[in-house]
Amino acid sequence: MDLNIRIAGEAGQGIKTTGHLLVDAFASMGLWVFSTQSYMSRIRGGLNWQDVRIADYPITSSREDADLLVALTAEALATLAEEVTEGGLILYDGNEAEGAVAIPFTDTAKQRGKAIMANSVAGGAVFTVLGYPLDPLTGYLDEVFQAKGEEVVQTNRDLVHRGAELASEHAGALQAPEPAGAPRTVYDGMEATALSAAVSGVKFVCAYPMTPSTGVFTWLAQHDEQYGIVVEQAEDEIAAVNMACGATYAGVPTLVTTSGGGLALMSEGISLAGMHELPVVIYLAQRPGPATGLPTRTGQGDLLFALRTGHGEFPRAIFAPGSPRQCHELMRRALETAHRWQTPVIFMTDQYLADLSLNMEPLDGSVRPIDRCIATDAGEGYRRYEITESGVSPRAIPGGDAFVVLDSDEHDETGHITENLEIAQAMMDKRLRKIDGMIAEALPPELYRDDDGAETLLICWGSTYLPCREAVDILRMRGISAAMLHFAQVWPLDRDAVRERIGSRGRVVCVEGNAWGQLAMILREQQLLGDAELLTRYDGLPLTAAEIADRVEG
Amino acid sequence: MRRLHSESPTWCPGCGNFSILRTLDSALDEAGIDRHRLVLVSGIGQAAKLPHYTRANVFNGLHGRALPAATAIKLANHGLEVLITSGDGDMYGEGGNHFIHAIRRNIGVKCFVHNNQVYGLTKGQASPTSDCGMQTPIQTHGVMLRPFNPLAIAIVEGTPFVARSLAVDRAHLQEMMVAALKHDGGFTLLDILQPCPSFNKRNTAKWYRERVRPIGDDHDPTDMHAALDLAMTWGDEIPIGIIYRKKGRPKLEDLNPVLANVPLVEQYAG
Numbered sequence: 132m133d134l135n136i137r138i139a140g141e142a143g144q145g146i147k148t149t150g151h152l153l154v155d156a157f158a159s160m161g162l163w164v165f166s167t168q169s170y171m172s173r174i175r176g177g178l179n180w181q182d183v184r185i186a187d188y189p190i191t192s193s194r195e196d197a198d199l200l201v202a203l204t205a206e207a208l209a210t211l212a213e214e215v216t217e218g219g220l221i222l223y224d225g226n227e228a229e230g231a232v233a234i235p236f237t238d239t240a241k242q243r244g245k246a247i248m249a250n251s252v253a254g255g256a257v258f259t260v261l262g263y264p265l266d267p268l269t270g271y272l273d274e275v276f277q278a279k280g281e282e283v284v285q286t287n288r289d290l291v292h293r294g295a296e297l298a299s300e301h302a303g304a305l306q307a308p309e310p311a312g313a314p315r316t317v318y319d320g321m322e323a324t325a326l327s328a329a330v331s332g333v334k335f336v337c338a339y340p341m342t343p344s345t346g347v348f349t350w351l352a353q354h355d356e357q358y359g360i361v362v363e364q365a366e367d368e369i370a371a372v373n374m375a376c377g378a379t380y381a382g383v384p385t386l387v388t389t390s391g392g393g394l395a396l397m398s399e400g401i402s403l404a405g406m407h408e409l410p411v412v413i414y415l416a417q418r419p420g421p422a423t424g425l426p427t428r429t430g431q432g433d434l435l436f437a438l439r440t441g442h443g444e445f446p447r448a449i450f451a452p453g454s455p456r457q458c459h460e461l462m463r464r465a466l467e468t469a470h471r472w473q474t475p476v477i478f479m480t481d482q483y484l485a486d487l488s489l490n491m492e493p494l495d496g497s498v499r500p501i502d503r504c505i506a507t508d509a510g511e512g513y514r515r516y517e518i519t520e521s522g523v524s525p526r527a528i529p530g531g532d533a534f535v536v537l538d539s540d541e542h543d544e545t546g547h548i549t550e551n552l553e554i555a556q557a558m559m560d561k562r563l564r565k566i567d568g569m570i571a572e573a574l575p576p577e578l579y580r581d582d583d584g585a586e587t588l589l590i591c592w593g594s595t596y597l598p599c600r601e602a603v604d605i606l607r608m609r610g611i612s613a614a615m616l617h618f619a620q621v622w623p624l625d626r627d628a629v630r631e632r633i634g635s636r637g638r639v640v641c642v643e644g645n646a647w648g649q650l651a652m653i654l655r656e657q658q659l660l661g662d663a664e665l666l667t668r669y670d671g672l673p674l675t676a677a678e679i680a681d682r683v684e685g
Numbered sequence: 686m687r688r689l690h691s692e693s694p695t696w697c698p699g700c701g702n703f704s705i706l707r708t709l710d711s712a713l714d715e716a717g718i719d720r721h722r723l724v725l726v727s728g729i730g731q732a733a734k735l736p737h738y739t740r741a742n743v744f745n746g747l748h749g750r751a752l753p754a755a756t757a758i759k760l761a762n763h764g765l766e767v768l769i770t771s772g773d774g775d776m777y778g779e780g781g782n783h784f785i786h787a788i789r790r791n792i793g794v795k796c797f798v799h800n801n802q803v804y805g806l807t808k809g810q811a812s813p814t815s816d817c818g819m820q821t822p823i824q825t826h827g828v829m830l831r832p833f834n835p836l837a838i839a840i841v842e843g844t845p846f847v848a849r850s851l852a853v854d855r856a857h858l859q860e861m862m863v864a865a866l867k868h869d870g871g872f873t874l875l876d877i878l879q880p881c882p883s884f885n886k887r888n889t890a891k892w893y894r895e896r897v898r899p900i901g902d903d904h905d906p907t908d909m910h911a912a913l914d915l916a917m918t919w920g921d922e923i924p925i926g927i928i929y930r931k932k933g934r935p936k937l938e939d940l941n942p943v944l945a946n947v948p949l950v951e952q953y954a955g
Contacts, residue, residue, distance in 0.1 A: 332953065332954070334761070334949050334950075334952065334953060335757065335760065335761055335949065337757065355943055356942055356943060359943055359949070359952050360943065361760050361761075361941060361943050361944065361949055363756075363757070363760065365753065366782055366783065366785075366786040367782060369750065369753070370750075370752075370753040370782070370783055370786070371753075373746060373747065373750040373753035373754045373757075374753045374754065374756060374757035375757070376744075376746060376754055376757075377726075377744065377746075377753065377754030377755060377756065377757030377758040377761070378757035378758070378760065378761040380744055380754070380758060381724075381757070381758045381761035381762045381765070381950055382761065382762065382950040382953070383761045383762075383949050383950050383953060384953075385757075399747055400747065400750070403746060403747050403750075407746075498954075500953060500954050503953070528762075528950065529724050529742035529758075529762070529765060530721070530722060530742075530762055530764065530765055530950075531721065532721065534720075534721070534740065534741065534742050534743070535742045535743075536736075536737075536742065536743040537743060537744050537745060537746075538737070538743070538745040539729070539745055539746055539747055540745070546743065547737050547743075548734065548737055548745075
C-alpha cells in the first residue's frame, strides 16, 4: 500500500524543512519514499507544497491527491482540501478549522522555542496519525541538530512529543504502510547529477544562475575544495558558454548549467564549441517557456531547441535521464561522449526531476576522472584538425611542445583561417563524420515490460520515465497489454535499434511534458514513427502515473 | 572549383595592424615570452586576425567574447601567458559587458585593443569610440552617441595597469607592450590608437601624430585623479603612455584556494 502526505503553505514557512525531515525519517525506517516539490515563483507568500509519498513497495511517481494534508495556512486549506482522498485527514496549523484537525504547530513551537521548530511539532503529529513510533523522527533530529548543542536537540525532541500529544485523539487514524527494508540513502536528481560531475573529473563550472538549474551549480560550488573545482559565476550566459570553450581548450573538463532562456543566449557559443571541436557539456534544466514562462514549474518544452540551437551544422549529443540514478550515470556518459568526440553535449533535465527525491542504494562517490582523450605526444608540426577517418583529430592542449590553434572561421588542418573552399568542405565532412561513431555507441531506448510484445507502447523521454513506468504497471494490473519505450539518449539516434524496439503495435502513445510532442516530431522526421497518439501535459506540473494510465485507458 | 587563398594578412595597405603585428613580435621577444606558453585570444574583426600571423597558441573565438574565453583559459592554466588582441568594436562594443566584469575579476590577462575608432571588417560603420559627428554609410547624419571612454572606465573600476599608445609610433608602442607584458598585477589594458586609412578619414595617421603627447615624468600614475584627467583628455592633445597603475589588488587566480598550489589543468588525475 502507499500513502501520500502533502505539506502546504507559504514560501518561507519551512515546507522544505518539514518535507526533508519526513523523507529522511521515513527512509531511515525502511519505507520506500518518493518526494516532489511544487512551488510558486516567489520567496514568500503564495501557495507551495511538497508531497511525500511512502509505500511498502518501490514507488516511482507522485500522486495528484493526498491522504494527509498538512495545511500551514488558511489558503492551503481552502485550495487543497478538495484534493484529499475520502477517508483522508487534514492537519491544520491553527486553533480551529472546519473539516480539519487543528493543531497550533507554530504557536506550540513559539512557546517552547522558535517558530522555525514548528516542523518538529508537525512531524510528531504526522507520525502519530500514521501510527508510527516517534524514534525514527527524534533520531533524525538528533543527528541534524547535534552540532547546535544539547539544548536545541532536547527542544526539538520535546516538540515532537508535544505534537504527538496534540494529535493523540487521532492516533493511527490513517492506515500507513509497513517498513519494507528500503535503502536509507536519499538522493534528489540535482545531487545525483552534481555528484557525478564532481567524481567524473569536472574541474571548471561556469554559469549564470537560473532556476531550476541553480541547484547543481550551488552543489558544486559548495564542494569546490573537496573535489578541486573552480566555480565562476559569469556575468551572463554568453560569458558562461565562452568560458567553457576557453577552459576546455586549456584542458579541463567543464560544465555549464542553465535553463531554456540561458541556453538561448548560449546558442552562438554552442556553435563555436562545434566548430572548435571542444567538449563543452551543458546541463539544461527545463522550465516552461516561452520567454520567462513559469520559472519554478516543470516542462519538457526545449527538446527541439536543444537539438537545433547553434547556427550551422555540427555534431552534438543529447542525454535525457529519467531518474536520479540515470542522472548519475548519464552525467558521466555526457562528459565521456563530449571528450571522445570533441563536440558539445547537452544533458537535459527539468524542475521535476532535479527536485524529486527518493531513497535508493548509495551512488558511487569514488573519484574516477574520465579520460579526456588528450594527445600527449604532440610536437612541432602538430595539426589540431588533422583529417582522420573517424573525424576525430588528436587534441593537444596549449602549454606543451605543439602550438594549438583554434579559429571560429573555417580553418585548415593547422587551425588557421582559410577561404579555400576545398579545405572548407573537407573540414565540414570531417566534423560531420563524427556522427557515425556517435551513433554506433548511442544508447538504445529502454523497453520496459515488453516480454510479451505489448499491444500498446508508451514512448517517452527524460523525466517522464518514472511516471510512465508506473503507468505501465497500473495498466497491466487493469489487464491492458502495455509497455514503455524510454529515450535516455535523444540524439543521435541509432535508427535500427529504435525501429526494432517500436516494432509493430496496435497502439503507440507518445507521452511528453510539452504541447507538440517534440520527441514524436523527431521520430517522425527520422521516419521511425507511424500513427501515434499524443498524451501531453504543459501546465507546469509533471505527469503522474495515474493520470497517464487513466488517459491511456480513456 | 573556385579557390580563394588568404593565408597571408588580409589587411589593407597602410593598415595600422601591420605595425602592431611587427611591434608585438619584437615586444614578445624583448619581454622574453616563451611562445609555447603564450595563448593569443581574439574575437572577430580585423585586429582579431592578428594571432594567425605570429607564432603562438591561438584561440580565435566569437565576436566580443575574447574576454570570457581568456578568463577561463587563465583560470584553467594560470601558468600560461594569456594575451588578447582585439579591436574597439570587439572589446568595447559587442564585448562591453565582459570588459567591465574582467576588470572586476582582475583576472591576470593582457588586453591589447587596436582602437581605430571605426568598424573595418564590416566596412566603415561607427564604433563605440568614433568621434561625434563622424559620418558613415549608417551614421549618415554623423555619430550622435558620445564616444565610450575605455581608459576612464578602466581607471574608475580599478584596473591595475592602464596605458595608451599609437600604432604608428613603433618605439613608444614597443615600450608600452613590454611594460604591459611585464606587469603582473592582474588585468592589463593597453589601448592602441590605430589609423584606418580605408574607413576612418577623420582620425588619420597624420591627425594622431599631430596630437599625441607622451606623458611626462611629472605624472604620478598611482594618482587616480591625475590619471582620470589624462584619460579624459582628447582632441587637440591626446596623452600616450602609462596613465594609471594601481598596486595591491589581488588577482582572481590568486584568491581562489583551489588554485593555491598548481594550475588547475595539472591537478587533473585522469
